[in-house]
């Protein structure tokens with residue numbers, strides 16, 4: 001095993017925790033997130049949307065996220 005010294009360098013990837021469904025990155029899932037997602041197909045931009053709100057891995061926020069958010073708010077999701 002190689003010992004590290006002060007002159008060694010290495011790459012470090014830091015991943016920010018994101019809450020799926022949290023469209024406004026407020027730290028919780030609520031109806032505000034649903035409203036934000038509803039605005040997108042209506043053509044109303046929300047510039048600060050949290051792309052980490054994606055729940056299905058398609059790196060987009062849309063209907064699947066809206067359904068997830070509404071189910072979460074209704075207590076149907078843990």
Ligand SMILES: [Ca+2]
Pocket residue numbers: 021022023024025026027028029030032033
């Ligand atoms: Ca939120």
